[in-house]
Amino acid sequence: MGLWLIPLVLAMFAFGTGDFIVAGILREIAAEFDISEALAGQLVTVYSVVYAVAAPLMAVLAARWSRRLIMIGGMSLFVISNVVATVSTIYAVLMATRVTSAIAAAAITPLCFSTAGTLPPEDKRGKALGFIGGGLMLAMVLGVPLGTWIGGRHGWQAAFWFVAGIGVLVLIGMIFLLPPLPAGDDATLSARLKPLTKGSILRGLSCMLLVSAGGMMMMTYIAPVMYAAGRVTTDGIAVLFLAAGLAGVVATVIGGAGADRLGPIRMVILGASLLMASMLTLSAMVGWGATPLALLVVLAVVWSLAIGTLNPPLQVWLISRSGPAANEVMALNSSVTYLGTSAGGVIGGLLLAQWGPISLPLVAAAEVAIVVALLLTAPDRAVPAPADQPATAATGAA
Template sequence: MSRAVYLLGLAIFAQGTSELMLAGLLPEIATGLGVSIPAAGLLISAFAVGMLVGAPILAVTTLRWSRRAAMLAFLTIFALTHVAGALTSSYGVLLATRVAGAFVYAGFWAVASVTAIELAGPQARAKAMSILAGGLTVATIVGLPAGTLLGQHLGWRSAFWAVAVLSVLAIVGVLATIPGGRSEHLPRLRDEVRSMVNPQLWLAYGTTALSTGAILVVFSYLAPLLTGPTGLSEVWVPVILALYGVGALLGITVSGRTADRRPFRTLVISLGGVVAAAVVLALATSTPWLAVPAVIGIGTFGFATNPAVNSRVFSVAGSAPTLAAAFNISAFNVGITVGPWLGGLALDAGAGYPSVGWIGAALGVLALGTIPLALRIGQREYASASAMTGV
């Protein structure tokens, strides 16, 4: 695997740390800016909105740029938004920097995904994507707690400065490892749009959104679930979060080595594991020795779906992958937004924390349902192509 792919994973780590770290900094930000905790929480929602719309817009805007130039532009803007965020005393300005930073982060994801796939070659798509997405997993294990510690001891602005420095280091890495110049075969918007008219692609997006929602509906309410009905002390929450992250890294690493050869089997096993773990969590929320392994299992199997769904999108998109990859980033963010929203609706209705496990299981079953549909459509397309060629 090209060292440039690992460098792109480190760049995702730098930016992913910013995506995650606000979850541990809300009290400090709220106090520092004189706003309520819910208002500070909107900074997280703003980031999700920026990512949702940023990937397809920037994928089209920079389609004919060299990929190195596009990634350098995105990283530079990302670093500047964090400098501005660290310097401002205005909640409105900070909100705007979160949207802008997420916007270019989504663009970086889209372009970096295509770049990693090209560098790795068609036989190692899933492995390349596991390395890229592994940067976000490491951000969960290292970046989130590190950002929280910085914020608690040196003020929340120090975490923003740290992300800005990491982004500058990523810029240096891109300059050193990513080839410059345009591709010999410049992508055309017409081809990219035409590739989107494919039911297989939209089924893959459905798998992405549903599987992500199944993970996030549990992860978003993990702390109150563990300290509430599960009955654990608060001191155990960071430990379990770390174990969840280790499980996620293990899942994404193993899946990255199997999904290129057996993408559908990898998806079935991974999603089946998510459903089983979510059901155990729902049934045994108040039993720590069952609930904690179930939580770790959701992280392990949930993140194992990532290389498979990404590889699937690139396989279906064929020679016009940029816009397809961008919409897959948006599909991830649909899951990130919808999963916690559904969990919040259930909790507000008084269903209790076991409900997030049941919702996660239901979303996982729906994601599993997209696989036989994809196989059926694939068989139909193969039969049609065989008939046309007389094979």
């Protein structure tokens, strides 16, 4: 691995922190602008919607531009947006900064994944993708709590200064550490998007949608599920979140390395088997209703490890079938991940209301079984990268 990976990982850390930090300072923002917390919460909603729509559009529009230039320009926009947020005195202006921040993240994030999935030698791509995913997980464990604490101590503006500061570090790293990352080949737009019509790409994206929906469903409703399983209260939930978050950071690295050594399909089967077993065990614990907290912590670590080991090999599998459309496919992957997290909250709420906490882990296990079935029945094989792809042209820089 080269030093170029550092700013990409930190970029994911910055985007993850910037995305979710609003939830931690929601009350302070609502009070500052004299609006309801529900209206303040739309800062998160708008960010997610803009990101989901902008990611594939930006990938297509910028297909022939230097990826290094896009990353540096996008990170500059991200920093400026967060600086403007700190001095916003009108809610509409603050909302506008969320839109521009989302566009910047949507332009850069797919490039981080596609670069990590093509620049290193083939036997190290899974590990590189694992590090990229680990940056996002680290944001949930470290960035968001730290930024929330800073915002609580020094005002909500300080939280945005914190995010902007991370962005400046990333920008410096991109300027000095990123190698030349030229645009892709001279393929036409229709040729570039042709792999998106393949059944394997749609299968892979469907798998990412299901994994994201199942994971977010369990994390969103972890409180009622764990209360039903062992009468876990708020303090216990905090412990579970911390344990699961730390396990998730480790898991993304394990999943990437495992994809390199075992192949993406075998790693997905391994992670899926572990996740299904943990979900079925959790449903049994909910039925029991008196599970000790220590056992629930262990189970949370196991299922977080399982989810974390699924994402990198799924991304490796997708990139291997993308051909020259790796950037576009990773953009769509980012979009479906956001859609999956949104759908997970809705599905989980419906299940909880209709059938109670025990239904959530059972449905999560079923979703993982569908993921395995989709991958194992995919009819086609990997698409070789073009000769001028960074995967081959820049192997020596990895």
